[in-house]
Amino acid sequence: MNILFKSFDGDPTERALLEAAFRNTRLGNCISIANDPSVLPKLTAQEHRWMSAGNLRCGHYPDVDWSTILPIDEPLLEAMRHCEAQCLRMLERYAFPQDIPFEERKRQYLRHLQYWNHVLGTEKIDLVLMNHVPHQCYDYVIYHLSKMKGIPVLYIDRMLTTDSVFMVSDWEESSPEIRDHYREVRERYTQTAEPITLSENYEYLYSYYLQKRPTPWYKPGKNPDSRRGFISKWYGRAAKLLFRDPAKLFTALLSPETWRRKLAEHRTFQFYERHVQTPDLSARYFYFPLQYQPEASTNPVAGAFTDQELSIQLLASCLPSGIRLYVKEHPRQGERCRSEDFYRSLLEIPSVTFVPKGFDTYELMDKAIAVASGVGTALFEGMIRHKPGIMFGHYFYQYAPGIHTVHSVEDCRRAVDSILRGEGLPTEWDVRMFLKAMDECSTPSAGLPALSPHEKRSDAEKVELMGAMVARSILTLPARKQ
Structure with missing residues (x-):
């Protein structure tokens, strides 16, 4: 099997989990994209070569003889149009301290497209395995080219809110394993009066997120830009x-x-x-906390709603007169991906009120009619606190109780109408069933301190479990389409 590995070079557990996954496997030709060749996993492979992640992030291919690389043609360009627009936007994360002009963004995208279209074919890559969702332009090109060519793609999705990981093969579908297991758990408990028991870790996390003010996972602190x-x-x-x-x-x-x-x-x-105002918590309102940008959680995971003003405009257009839309900036938002024009466009919406960054997000959440976001953690936290949510993106809690996934104007209207009628509110029973499904089909995450004090497994034990998860997922993949 020829495998393209991407970004298994950060925490030592990331290399170790690959070594565990392929411990008894002889691989063919492998490519590892990493920052440093000295930290590549030790694998039994016919060939294992390194490519510089730093060069690829800058669109540099210093050792490539382009006269030997297959050229780009019109069918390829047209087939990848949906990828191109997102890639050009993804380069915003590297436009610091200076902007990257459109011409340079386009040049980098076309270089990535030409090179990886050639390599995925000539190297006969059988699997692309990434350590996170593709979000750095070149890896997003690899992802979409692989999909187009029938090459299986897997990436590890770390859910920091629950100390767990899942394998994902399609970011838009996210984690169908959770969806399917949630259905199975619902059927199981519908036919019994037994209480829904959770593991010690998940029982703790359930209680933790029900607290009045749980500590946000992103570790809030002073933001010098405020x-x-x-x-x-x-x-x-x-x-x-x-x-x-x-x-x-x-x-x-x-x-x-x-x-x-x-x-x-x-x-x-x-x-x-x-332009912030102290919110009137006795008013009827929907709560929209802005997500941090630039980050993978909006591009690509929010899909068409990477630009958060689009989702706010859509939601506001569907709200009845008299219902407010409270918008709060992310406490850690830096100087990129924001402008006066961005904020002005939101203030032009009559129902929008800006809330101070430091205002308690859980108080806003608890008093709101519903929570809305691209794929922000507030949706998951709101669900546990029995608040319905409107989701403008693709993530595992699109399958959670009380979450309404929106793609169109009609989706948004239906979601708002359903919420205002009080339909489908997430009950304690619903929430515990969803957590039960996650509990039973998740794998503990190594490399980060656990939220739960009941987590007793060492990183070494978690690495073995994660390695087994990767190996299991590969065995269930369909063979590459020829």
Whole structure:
């Protein structure tokens, strides 16, 4: 089997889980995309070569003789149009401290497309295995080319809210294993009066998210960009850069473009702060917490709704008169992916009210009619707290009770009408059944501190379980289409 591995080079457990998965397997020709060749997993393979992830993120292929690479033709370009638009947007994560012009984004995309279309075919790759959802442009090209060519793709999806991992083969379908197991659990418990028992870990997590103010998984802290003063905002960063790379600092200080961009960013944050209002929690409202960007949770996982203003505009258009839409910026949102125009477009919606970043998200959630988001954690937390949700994206809790997945205007209207009629609200029984399904078909995640104090397994034990999960998933894959 010829395998393309991507990003198993961070925490040591990531390499170890591959070594566990392929311990008794002789592989063919393998390619590992990683930051450093010294951390590649030790596999029994006919050939195992390294490609620099750093070069690929920049669209660089320094050792490639392009005269030997198959050219791009019209059918390939047209077949990949759906991939192209997302890829150009994905490069926003690397447009810092300077923007990447459209022409350069397009050049990088076409390089990725040409190279990987050639390699996936000539190297006869049988499987693409990634350590996370594809979201860095080149890996998204690999993902879609593989789908087009009938090459199986698997990636590990880490669910930080539950200390668990699943194998995913299609980000839009997310985790059908949870969907199918949830149906089985519902059938099982519909026919019995037995209580729905959870493992110690999941019982703890259920109680944890029902608390009045559980600690958010993203570890909130002070965001220097939330300070109002321009000098105080950037002084600390400039001081650090002075010691780390003084030449870079002085180049930035002498650049009119740097000052223009920094002042524009400062005005953007101040614009939001000037327009926040203390929310009236006695009002009837839907709660929409903005997701952090740039991140894989919006691009690609939110799909067509990567631009969050689109989902807010759609939802607002479906709300009856008198119902507010409270929008709260993510506490850790940085200077990218936001602008005055972004915030202005939201304020043009009559029902929208900006909420202070520091306002308690759980209080907003508990008093809301419903929670709405792309695929934000607030949807999962709201479901556990018996709040219905409207989801503009693709993630495992699209199968959860009380979650309405929206793709069209009609989907959104139906979701809002159903919620306002009080239909399908997630009950304790529903929530515990969904957690039961997750509990029974999930694998514990290695490499990160567990939320649950009842988790007794070591990282070494979790690595073995994750390796077995990978091996199991590969065995159930269909053979590559020829």
